[in-house]
Every structure is written in structure tokens, then in C-alpha cells.
Amino acid sequence: MKAYMAYSEYNSPIEGAILVFADDAKEAKKIAWASNTFVRDICDGEYTDLRIKWLKQFHWFVPLGDREKIAAGISHVIESPLSCPGCNYWGVDIATDGECMDCGEYVGDELCRVYGIVPRSDRAVIAAYDAGAVAYAELGR
Numbered sequence: 001m002k003a004y005m006a007y008s009e010y011n012s013p014i015e016g017a018i019l020v021f022a023d024d025a026k027e028a029k030k031i032a033w034a035s036n037t038f039v040r041d042i043c044d045g046e047y048t049d050l051r052i053k054w055l056k057q058f059h060w061f062v063p064l065g066d067r068e069k070i071a072a073g074i075s076h077v078i079e080s081p082l083s084c085p086g087c088n089y090w091g092v093d094i095a096t097d098g099e100c101m102d103c104g105e106y107v108g109d110e111l112c113r114v115y116g117i118v119p120r121s122d123r124a125v126i127a128a129y130d131a132g133a134v135a136y137a138e139l140g141r
């Protein structure tokens, strides 16, 4: 199984792209079109305008897909993968502090969890807990 991006060549991926998990580009193109997502509209109904790009860093896109289907080898389409709220792109590089490497915005708690980064809101809770634990330890002394 491989990861692909399906988009309109005329409008470019910036106008919208869907994430496809399939065994090869031919199958990816077929199910992207059959999925009847907005990609059809972006391509203005022209199948010849549909482009498929192989996303070589497969592991990076797995969290955005359906893990059970990927594990079972079932091809599928993700119409709206979780994306960075700053630049609206999906599959972006995310720094360890949860900021998008492209635009510098925080990618949000949900996307952080998907990529195994401790979300900012959780960090505040952990810090408060740690502070409490320190206070408690001091009390105990």
C-alpha cells in the first residue's frame, strides 16, 4: 500500500487535494475519481485533468488515513485530511513544539495527537500537575 495525493492539474493542488491509499497510482486514480469527492468538481468533471502524485514518505501520511484499513490493506480515500489551521495544508512537517514548519502556526491539539506530539493544552495541565507535585513534595519535607 502507498499514499497518493489526487488533485487537478489545471487548478493545482493548492485548490484542493485528497489523500488516497492504494496499491498503485492506477488504482489510486480510479478510486479517487469513483469516490465522487470535490476533486471531481475541481477537475470540472474532466477525468484527464486528474493527477496522482506518489507521496513517498508513507509513514508521514499514515496517521491521516484510516489506520485499520491501512493495516488490512484496504484502499481508501480521505477527502479532508486534518490540516494545519495556519496554511491549510495537510502532510506538513510539524516541529516538536507542535508548530508547522511551513507557516510557523500551531497545528492544533488534534493534529498534535495524531502525530504523537504533546498538545499545548496538555502541556499546561502537565506543568500544573508538576508544579503541584513539587509543592506537595515541599510540604512533605
Ligand SMILES: [Zn+2]
Residues within 6 Å of the ligand: 084, 085, 086, 087, 088, 089, 092, 100, 101, 102, 103, 104, 105
Ligand atoms: Zn501551516
